[in-house]
Amino acid sequence: MMLPDPAATGLARVRKIEGAALGLRTPAFAPEEGAGDLLEVSLGPHHPSTHGVFRMDVVLDGERIVRLKPVFGYLHRNHEKLGEGTSYLGSMPYTDRLDYLNSMTNNWAYALAVEKLAGIPVTERAEYVRVILAELSRLLNHTCLAGFLMQDCGCSGTPLMYAFREREKILDLFESLSGSRMMCNFQRFGGCRVDPSAEWLAATRTLVDGYGAFLDEFEALLSGNEIVMARTQGVGRLPAALAVNAGVTGPMLRASGVGHDLRKVDGYGVYPRFNFRVPIGRDGDVYDRYMVRMLEMRESISILDQALRGLPGGPILDPKAKQRGLRPKAGEAYGRIEGPKGEIGFFLVSDGTGNPTRYRVRAPSFVNLTILEDLCLGHSVADAVIILGSIDIVLGEVDR
Amino acid sequence: MLGKGLLQGLAVTAKNLVGSYHDPARYVTQEYPEVQPKLPEAYRNFPFLVSETADDPMGTLRCVACQICEKECPPQCIYIEKSKDKKPDATGKAQIYPAVFAIDTAVCMSCQICVEVCPFDAIKMDQEFAIAATDRFGGLLLNREQLAKPNAYYHQIHPTEAAEVDERLAAERRAAEEKARLAAAAKAAAPKPAVPAAAAAAAPGAARPAPAGSTAPAASAPVDPVPPPAPRPPSP
Numbered sequence: 298m299m300l301p302d303p304a305a306t307g308l309a310r311v312r313k314i315e316g317a318a319l320g321l322r323t324p325a326f327a328p329e330e331g332a333g334d335l336l337e338v339s340l341g342p343h344h345p346s347t348h349g350v351f352r353m354d355v356v357l358d359g360e361r362i363v364r365l366k367p368v369f370g371y372l373h374r375n376h377e378k379l380g381e382g383t384s385y386l387g388s389m390p391y392t393d394r395l396d397y398l399n400s401m402t403n404n405w406a407y408a409l410a411v412e413k414l415a416g417i418p419v420t421e422r423a424e425y426v427r428v429i430l431a432e433l434s435r436l437l438n439h440t441c442l443a444g445f446l447m448q449d450c451g452c453s454g455t456p457l458m459y460a461f462r463e464r465e466k467i468l469d470l471f472e473s474l475s476g477s478r479m480m481c482n483f484q485r486f487g488g489c490r491v492d493p494s495a496e497w498l499a500a501t502r503t504l505v506d507g508y509g510a511f512l513d514e515f516e517a518l519l520s521g522n523e524i525v526m527a528r529t530q531g532v533g534r535l536p537a538a539l540a541v542n543a544g545v546t547g548p549m550l551r552a553s554g555v556g557h558d559l560r561k562v563d564g565y566g567v568y569p570r571f572n573f574r575v576p577i578g579r580d581g582d583v584y585d586r587y588m589v590r591m592l593e594m595r596e597s598i599s600i601l602d603q604a605l606r607g608l609p610g611g612p613i614l615d616p617k618a619k620q621r622g623l624r625p626k627a628g629e630a631y632g633r634i635e636g637p638k639g640e641i642g643f644f645l646v647s648d649g650t651g652n653p654t655r656y657r658v659r660a661p662s663f664v665n666l667t668i669l670e671d672l673c674l675g676h677s678v679a680d681a682v683i684i685l686g687s688i689d690i691v692l693g694e695v696d697r
Numbered sequence: 698m699l700g701k702g703l704l705q706g707l708a709v710t711a712k713n714l715v716g717s718y719h720d721p722a723r724y725v726t727q728e729y730p731e732v733q734p735k736l737p738e739a740y741r742n743f744p745f746l747v748s749e750t751a752d753d754p755m756g757t758l759r760c761v762a763c764q765i766c767e768k769e770c771p772p773q774c775i776y777i778e779k780s781k782d783k784k785p786d787a788t789g790k791a792q793i794y795p796a797v798f799a800i801d802t803a804v805c806m807s808c809q810i811c812v813e814v815c816p817f818d819a820i821k822m823d824q825e826f827a828i829a830a831t832d833r834f835g836g837l838l839l840n841r842e843q844l845a846k847p848n849a850y851y852h853q854i855h856p857t858e859a860a861e862v863d864e865r866l867a868a869e870r871r872a873a874e875e876k877a878r879l880a881a882a883a884k885a886a887a888p889k890p891a892v893p894a895a896a897a898a899a900a901p902g903a904a905r906p907a908p909a910g911s912t913a914p915a916a917s918a919p920v921d922p923v924p925p926p927a928p929r930p931p932s933p
Contacts, residue, residue, distance in 0.1 A: 393808075517705050522699065
């Protein structure tokens with residue numbers, strides 16, 4: 298498989314301190330042969346390490362995993378079928394509940410699909426506001442993920458609390474803009490629902506300016522920590538070929554060394570106007586996945602800085618863009634964006650009536666979860682927990 | 698050096714521990730419920746119905762039971778029954794009113810689509826969040842008496858938005874009065890049957906055509922001199 302040249306595409310390689318160079322022992326991979334009887338363990342669905350109601354049926358040979366079956370669907374709530382019975386506008390708040398950490402990006406992907414379907418142009422200011430909100434979402438998601446991952450490693454509390462302290466600041470911004478911390482329901486067809494005020498933009502500027510310092514501190518706590526390195530380096534290696542073949546997207550894919558980012562590939566919205574790099578990993582292990590997200594946050598801060606400086610005036614929503622009673626011409630459209638977890642896409646088929654005849658969500662968590670067994674084979678149960686943590690799933694999106 | 702990262706991490710936690718005693722950026726917890734959260738103006742929770750006055754909430758509901766919110770509500774948590782008769786609303790126009798208006802807050806998902814689609818600014822989002830009830834069905838199914846809150850309350854929780862709404866409604870009211878005045882003047886000047894219709898058609902801008910029979914009270918409303926109809930500001 299051809300890997301893009303990092304220098305040519307604006308990619309940034311993960312710089313990594315090798316734990317082995319410091320004398321840390323990396324975990325052994327090969328399961329001991331014929332060690333004894335197999336033991337089947339059901340991890341979940343009510344287990345804090347499974348990030349929701351998710352079950353891993355694990356078959357163990359001693360401490361090593363020899364088979365793993367991910368079982369999901371406990372949070373299935375008929376999202377896609379509901380979308381076929383609801384008006385185009387009415388599905389918007391439901392998309393908040395897919396990946397409930399990142400309602401802003403879910404909204405955007407859905408709005409993009411409907412805008413493609415109905416041919417609605419988006420106002421310039423709204424495009425910038427969407428970028429700002431999507432990058433804030435990315436900061437929020439990756440910060441949380443790092444906290445959760447450390448919790449999974451057994452580092453009980455501290456990094457998660459620091460992460461949540463910062464997350465709360467972003468959620469306060471979302472709340473003061475959209476009225477809700479997590480269920481924002483903010484994007485509309487052709488723009489956004491509310492025009493951010495000057496005070497809101499000033500508050501965002503303060504947060505963006507201070508976020509780099511928080512990341513410095515967070516990384517000082519975690520990135521060079523010997524225990525973190527010993528637990529995560531060499532664990533859950535995902536080969537680039539397997540990642541591509543399985544349809545893995547987002548930081549998971551990039552950690553395996555594939556520089557695929559829809560912000561660069563599709564160039565949707567106004568992303569081509571911003572100058573940023575795409576971080577990629579080298580080994581595709583848990584540590585690389587953590588590190589790629591840390592570097593992505595640095596790039597997000599840079600995008601936010603550029604977007605806040607370049608934010609144009611004008612209307613946030615075209616008053617002529619129809620929201621209620623939208624009846625797009627018969628046809629189909631697929632809108633996808635680079636969500637914090639990977640490619641989040643909505644496929645809509647219209648037959649000319651007020652609601653879609655087919656409504657399908659391409660959920661990144663769900664697709665990324667399919668390779669869980671490949672990552673976990675040969676590792677211990679404790680490693681399976683952090684491998685799952687590094688995939689970054691939200692069950693609202695996996696089960697839909 | 699092995700252990701350097703651990704020591705660096707300990708320095709970070711020590712900094713945060715000390716900082717949590719004096720640095721507001723690091724000490725962020727609030728002692729709820731002793732300290733109540735300061736909600737942003739945009740905060741939304743569940744819908745309520747706006748009435749013009751606090752004394753007679755049922756008589757001055759802005760809702761005219763058009764049932765648009767009922768149709769648009771994604772989780773279908775609104776139930777409306779239209780009245781058989783008409784009652785004068787706050788502007789004196791005879792209007793249908795909701796005989797039954799119920800919202801099941803156990804089903805409501807606080808998306809505020811009802812607020813966005815309401816053409817009469819009759820339903821708005823409340824900010825009351827401590828609504829726990831011991832009865833899951835009766836306690837969370839709110840009827841119109843429980844949902845009605847005066848416009849003054851709306852001003853209290855969403856001051857900016859409420860001021861915009863009041864301005865818009867006042868402009869609509871002025872436009873309707875102007876139209877009624879023109880129609881009455883045209884009727885008085887030339888009592889031919891074709892002219893009032895033409896005059897009415899030539900006076901656009903009124904979002905809501907006044908129902909038949911309401912011309913007289915609207916024209917005699919104590920707004921004198923009648924200002925020109927203000928254009929409706931673009932909705933955000």
